Amino acid sequence: MKFNPQEHLTKIKGKSYLEVKWRLVWFRKEHPDYGINTEFLLLDIDQGIAICQATIKNENSRPLAQGTKTEYKASFFDYIEKAETGAIGRALATLGYGTQFAPELEEGKRIVDSLVNPKKKTKEKQKQQIINQINSTIAEKEITNKEAQEVLKENFAKQSLKECSLTELKKYLQVLEKELIKTS
Numbered sequence: 001m002k003f004n005p006q007e008h009l010t011k012i013k014g015k016s017y018l019e020v021k022w023r024l025v026w027f028r029k030e031h032p033d034y035g036i037n038t039e040f041l042l043l044d045i046d047q048g049i050a051i052c053q054a055t056i057k058n059e060n061s062r063p064l065a066q067g068t069k070t071e072y073k074a075s076f077f078d079y080i081e082k083a084e085t086g087a088i089g090r091a092l093a094t095l096g097y098g099t100q101f102a103p104e105l106e107e108g109k110r111i112v113d114s115l116v117n118p119k120k121k122t123k124e125k126q127k128q129q130i131i132n133q134i135n136s137t138i139a140e141k142e143i144t145n146k147e148a149q150e151v152l153k154e155n156f157a158k159q160s161l162k163e164c165s166l167t168e169l170k171k172y173l174q175v176l177e178k179e180l181i182k183t184s
Contacts, residue, residue: 003029005098018098020089027097033059036091038084041068047138048073048145050080054087056095067091073145074131074161123166130169131161137176151176 008022027034035057042051053068067090071079092098138148152158155175156168164172 020085020092023089023092023098027056027092027095031058034064035061036088038087040080040083043080044139046145047135048079049135050083052080052083052087054084054091056091065091065094067094072131072135074135075128076162077160127164127166127169130166130173134161134169134173134176137173143176148176 003026005018005022005026008025009016009018011017024036027036036054037057038052038054040050040052042049044050049070049072051068051070053066055063056065057063067087069083069086069090071083071086073079076082089098134148138145149159152161152164152172156164156172158164158168161169161172
């Protein structure tokens, strides 16, 4: 029986989306002899960053498509799984599996399995830039993720960076830099 993606669409903020799990089902129905390999190009548990690359190969092990996804623990508790899922989803979309329902191929959006409100795009982009600066500062100063999280809890009563507003993130970066100077 032929796979019908229309039967598996999810509506997210008014847009149709085909989750990666259904793209995989569709792909496997059509190509059970093809392979999908994932490799973590970077997996740093202390810094909370995962970069995963998925490669889809045909029955002769010839690479057909690749997808890469970066995720941060500050953005997702299950960042390792999100990076792998996102990489697979991007590789499948490159081959045409769910491309018309794959918002991660649209530029300027941070998506693994959910859509970003376009009105919040600029603010979210700014937040992600600050989160990237925070992660870079943590890496440069060789502070553990646990120590950085303690500073976040003590100063802002937050469990993760995702809970913080843009203003709080900026203040956290300043506090973190001051705390790190003391410990250096």
